[in-house]
Amino acid sequence: MNVALPQRKPETQPAPARPVAPPGEAAPAKVVRLTIDGRTVEAHEGETVLDAARRAGRDVPTLCYHPAVGRIGSCRVCVVEIEGARNLPASCVTPVADGMVVRTNTPAVREARRTVVELLLAAHPHDCLKCERNGRCELQDLAMRLGIRTARFHREKEHRERDASSPALVREPDKCVLCGRCVKVCNEVQAVGVLGFAYRGTRSCVTPMFEHGLAESKCVSCGQCAKVCPVGAISEKEEWERVLDAIADPDLHVVVQVAPAVRAAIGEEFGIPAGTAVTGKLATALHRLGFDAVFDTQFGADLTIMEEGHELLERIKSRGKLPLITSCSPGWVRFCETFFPDFLGNLSSCKSPQQMMGAVIKTYYAKKAGVAPERIFSVSVMPCTAKKYEAARPEVNASGVRDVDVALTTRELARMIKAAGIDLAGLPDGEFDPPLGISTGAGTIFGATGGVMEAALRTVSEIAAKKPSGKAGAGKLEFAEVRGLEGIREATLDLGGQEVRIAVASGLGNAARLLQRIRDGKASYHFVEIMACPGGCVEGGGQPRSCDPEIAAKRAAALYAEDRRMKARKSHENLAVRRLYEEFLGKPGSEVAHRLLHTTYQSVEEVASAAGVRKEAM
Amino acid sequence: MSAAQTKERRARLEVAPKPGEAGKGTCKCQGKLADDRYGILDEIIAKHKDTPGSLIPVLHEAQQLFGCLPEDVQSRIAKGLGLPESEVYGVATFYSLFSLRPKGKWTVNVCLGTACYVRGAAACLEALKKELGVDIGGTSRDGLFTLQAVRCLGACALAPVVMIGETVFARVKPEDIPRILADYAATHSSEVAAS
Ligand code: SF4
Numbered sequence A: 001m002n003v004a005l006p007q008r009k010p011e012t013q014p015a016p017a018r019p020v021a022p023p024g025e026a027a028p029a030k031v032v033r034l035t036i037d038g039r040t041v042e043a044h045e046g047e048t049v050l051d052a053a054r055r056a057g058r059d060v061p062t063l064c065y066h067p068a069v070g071r072i073g074s075c076r077v078c079v080v081e082i083e084g085a086r087n088l089p090a091s092c093v094t095p096v097a098d099g100m101v102v103r104t105n106t107p108a109v110r111e112a113r114r115t116v117v118e119l120l121l122a123a124h125p126h127d128c129l130k131c132e133r134n135g136r137c138e139l140q141d142l143a144m145r146l147g148i149r150t151a152r153f154h155r156e157k158e159h160r161e162r163d164a165s166s167p168a169l170v171r172e173p174d175k176c177v178l179c180g181r182c183v184k185v186c187n188e189v190q191a192v193g194v195l196g197f198a199y200r201g202t203r204s205c206v207t208p209m210f211e212h213g214l215a216e217s218k219c220v221s222c223g224q225c226a227k228v229c230p231v232g233a234i235s236e237k238e239e240w241e242r243v244l245d246a247i248a249d250p251d252l253h254v255v256v257q258v259a260p261a262v263r264a265a266i267g268e269e270f271g272i273p274a275g276t277a278v279t280g281k282l283a284t285a286l287h288r289l290g291f292d293a294v295f296d297t298q299f300g301a302d303l304t305i306m307e308e309g310h311e312l313l314e315r316i317k318s319r320g321k322l323p324l325i326t327s328c329s330p331g332w333v334r335f336c337e338t339f340f341p342d343f344l345g346n347l348s349s350c351k352s353p354q355q356m357m358g359a360v361i362k363t364y365y366a367k368k369a370g371v372a373p374e375r376i377f378s379v380s381v382m383p384c385t386a387k388k389y390e391a392a393r394p395e396v397n398a399s400g401v402r403d404v405d406v407a408l409t410t411r412e413l414a415r416m417i418k419a420a421g422i423d424l425a426g427l428p429d430g431e432f433d434p435p436l437g438i439s440t441g442a443g444t445i446f447g448a449t450g451g452v453m454e455a456a457l458r459t460v461s462e463i464a465a466k467k468p469s470g471k472a473g474a475g476k477l478e479f480a481e482v483r484g485l486e487g488i489r490e491a492t493l494d495l496g497g498q499e500v501r502i503a504v505a506s507g508l509g510n511a512a513r514l515l516q517r518i519r520d521g522k523a524s525y526h527f528v529e530i531m532a533c534p535g536g537c538v539e540g541g542g543q544p545r546s547c548d549p550e551i552a553a554k555r556a557a558a559l560y561a562e563d564r565r566m567k568a569r570k571s572h573e574n575l576a577v578r579r580l581y582e583e584f585l586g587k588p589g590s591e592v593a594h595r596l597l598h599t600t601y602q603s604v605e606e607v608a609s610a611a612g613v614r615k616e617a618m
Numbered sequence B: 001m002s003a004a005q006t007k008e009r010r011a012r013l014e015v016a017p018k019p020g021e022a023g024k025g026t027c028k029c030q031g032k033l034a035d036d037r038y039g040i041l042d043e044i045i046a047k048h049k050d051t052p053g054s055l056i057p058v059l060h061e062a063q064q065l066f067g068c069l070p071e072d073v074q075s076r077i078a079k080g081l082g083l084p085e086s087e088v089y090g091v092a093t094f095y096s097l098f099s100l101r102p103k104g105k106w107t108v109n110v111c112l113g114t115a116c117y118v119r120g121a122a123a124c125l126e127a128l129k130k131e132l133g134v135d136i137g138g139t140s141r142d143g144l145f146t147l148q149a150v151r152c153l154g155a156c157a158l159a160p161v162v163m164i165g166e167t168v169f170a171r172v173k174p175e176d177i178p179r180i181l182a183d184y185a186a187t188h189s190s191e192v193a194a195s
């Protein structure tokens, strides 16, 4: 039997980890033929034996390999037999060759895999019952799949303390299997370089420099490490029990907001196929959990567009600092403050949608609902771990108290729903509550890379063209040039006679490359969107974990489909946002808007030296 | 600055610590001193910057300069060579040749080999930890002793064995520890640090 090659897709594989390919580089690779378990399989030169085997329906087990991270070759779980090879090569790092004869399931292969996994288990704490990953752990899955029933080995490993110093993440180094995924993500994909291997032998570990806690390191809380860790060694800091307590407290008015990307992914945790938006079911689930009001962060996204669009036009008109760079992604903001402080003046002063919502909930909504801000317990559900860090930043307290009390991840909400005995898949569709649950398709697409840019363009192009707003279809709706999953995209658009150069980057490594080009004067733009996570919020550090190479594309497609279903698709057509301006804020960029919806940034070095001065003065 | 000048400056800085200096607990490599070793470090980095694989030679020279590789030195090397800190730390901890913390004037080796162990080495180790106020690998606050555990010193007949510098102490009892340390420090105080 023959397995022919599918049509080759444009480079979307672990694209985030790669520099932008110059156009025209995608020359067709040579096709080779090899035999895998007796079948002839076609493959492109440069592909790995693992790629070819999986396409041929042979699911070779892996541990360190992850499609969003790329090849590491450290664990040797994926070994196969290749005729003529001296030992059993690791299929995830072995390139295909013409005429190769591969066997993926021989006794020798099975024994080798089993030994590798048994050795990992021997050094792994037997904490499964209490582990966050229990039931959804790649090490458990492997042990299950390889039929491990005995413990032949015992191994010593130096104990290392749990690190809960970060507001976003918890590391449990004892559970680490040293696969190297997080190290590669943190260094190569995100270009942050906090996590690394240290020591050797039984002392080997993955750690920030000098075994500091993450809070003392340069970690930006993006959570990409937590998303790819195969075991329970890195996770979000769980806070959902606090939310349950708040709901049970009759004195508190508990309000929740949900980010766009959550609806595109949470279904996966309940067996709904990836790429299905479960907006209505999600609203029902939140009501059933007992929240007093169920709002949509997409309202905050629409509001962000009003303010940021205004800021962009102002900066272009008054020749202010350009490019304007989006500030919705707190991991990116932290990265900028730490590694690119010379760009802080370019960051939009707009708070993120989460924080705009937080500010509006405890001021405008509090007044409207007649509840004192101190009695409101404001919860957000985010695809993101950095949102926990953002909500804890000292400057975000517009109402005088902390604006967002708890930021949960998508994964935490799924746990909360399960703990309440609710089966999301079987729920009827519900609605978000007015007024802050009303949103447009522009808010929905915030969840995919390029979405903020597109949402802004929908509004700005209309204002710039002086088209009468309000009439659906007055301006351009879809901007295909900013969509897609390449790490960096750029385009030049015409906005009412003004040529506007834009760029979109997702993943901090890509952001760093883009900023370096701007620094070196090799590129210049008016408007730049940057998201910390490769693929945008749909692939955020708080999203359900997945080893599906197409996952980002599927989730983004769900958001774009949702956008097409929406009645209003431009932020300035959001009637609830308009009322907010009429009743409370005045105009975009007004003094009130500035006080509530905008913020300031400080480079990490400035903060450190200011703290040093304070200390010395004491 | 020429290479010769750098070498000369470095030679000037490498004089042995003045008597009593180490005793203040402020080892010369604490890294917070306003000295010009950082200038020299920058020159070392600049010299190697464009050679691939230069991390190990830079770490090696930095350790000769500072006596060990404290955090700010590693951060500076990472920044200077354009490498992630995680990578620098990884290499600095991988090779036993490098040391992160200042070494004391003398190393105390406690044998934890089987013979010593069954004859009470663990209790001796505890006594040493208590007396020096450090864990294994740590250096006492007065900068004199670094505590190490070893697998077997090959002197099983004398178990349990503790070795300080080159001197072997046989059949050590936990209660002897304070006296052994005090005597050793008194009789060897004129010695110059080994490193
Ligand atoms: S959260 Fe991001 S920056 Fe922090 S350690 Fe993980 S990958 Fe690195």
Ligand code: SF4
Pocket: A175, A176, A177, A178, A179, A180, A181, A182, A183, A206, A225, A228, A229, A230, A231, A233, A234
């Ligand atoms: S922390 Fe997780 S991802 Fe990182 S090396 Fe350990 S097991 Fe792998």
Ligand code: FES
Pocket: A061, A062, A063, A064, A065, A072, A073, A074, A075, A076, A077, A078, A079, A090, A091, A092, A093
């Ligand atoms: S999956 Fe291939 S070596 Fe780990």
